[in-house]
Amino acid sequence: xxxxxxxxxxxxxxxxxxxxxxxxxxxxxxxxxxxxxxxxxxxxxxxxxxxxxxxxxxxxxxxxxxxxxxxxxxxxxxxxxxxxxxxxxxxxxxxxxxxxxxxxxxxxxxxxxxxxxxxxxxxxxxxxxxxxxxxxxxxxxxxxxxxxxxxxxxxxxxxxxxxxxxxxxxxxxxxxx
Amino acid sequence: xxxxxxxxxxxxxxxxxxxxxxxxxxxxxxxxxxxxxxxxxxxxxxxxxxxxxxxxxxxxxxxxxxxxxxxxxxxxxxxxxxxxxxxxxxxxxxxxxxxxxx
Numbered sequence: 001x002x003x004x005x006x007x008x009x010x011x012x013x014x015x016x017x018x019x020x021x022x023x024x025x026x027x028x029x030x031x032x033x034x035x036x037x038x039x040x041x042x043x044x045x046x047x048x049x050x051x052x053x054x055x056x057x058x059x060x061x062x063x064x065x066x067x068x069x070x071x072x073x074x075x076x077x078x079x080x081x082x083x084x085x086x087x088x089x090x091x092x093x094x095x096x097x098x099x100x101x102x103x104x105x106x107x108x109x110x111x112x113x114x115x116x117x118x119x120x121x122x123x124x125x126x127x128x129x130x131x132x133x134x135x136x137x138x139x140x141x142x143x144x145x146x147x148x149x150x151x152x153x154x155x156x157x158x159x160x161x162x163x164x165x166x167x168x169x170x171x172x173x174x175x176x177x
Numbered sequence: 178x179x180x181x182x183x184x185x186x187x188x189x190x191x192x193x194x195x196x197x198x199x200x201x202x203x204x205x206x207x208x209x210x211x212x213x214x215x216x217x218x219x220x221x222x223x224x225x226x227x228x229x230x231x232x233x234x235x236x237x238x239x240x241x242x243x244x245x246x247x248x249x250x251x252x253x254x255x256x257x258x259x260x261x262x263x264x265x266x267x268x269x270x271x272x273x274x275x276x277x278x279x
Contacts, residue, residue, distance in 0.1 A: 009185060020213060025206060042186070047230055051226060066256060166256075
């Protein structure tokens, strides 16, 4: 399992680097797809089978197809390569490194993982083994439609608003009376 | 699930978030900026699912599903905006983009 994590994490990291470094926009999109597929493998490792499927179908499928379609439509040429000497790149990289270090420090603060598989943190007692109860998708569906029903409905409303907004934006000027 | 991998997952998530932040700050192509935002959202998803797994709850996965929904709608609206701006100006450069101010 450690080997699978190492390979998938390495691919995800390289894909993430490729998104930012790549010179052509299409290569950025392809690197992002690679990154998302590696993330789906990581989700499988984390016992999140449904999310892994959603990651492949929705992200690597639908969203990235939309991205590639827009890239083909606008056909942006080769971009200026990121130069490490440029001031904005230096500031961005410095901020990112600082942010990463702070994030790791904060999220791992007070959390220790013993070799026996026990997870000690300052968050308090954890809920009883919900993950291992029965089939993953079934547990997730139960949670989604009982405890988290309101966020679920709100997100459906958000999708409706986004669809209406996209149609309005895409119609352009000539449609307005 | 071996628990010693927990810092690895969190570290990868933080690194991906940092790389995405570099993309947002340093790139000028709006499409690449959008992809970097997707990268950051993915990193957040990974952290959520990791915490959910190691605290034995489903909350992280439900949060991640909501994040994916928000990301999808954001991409739809954002790409429509980018095509609209490109149709008017024929340029894809965030530094030249000042017409949204008016």
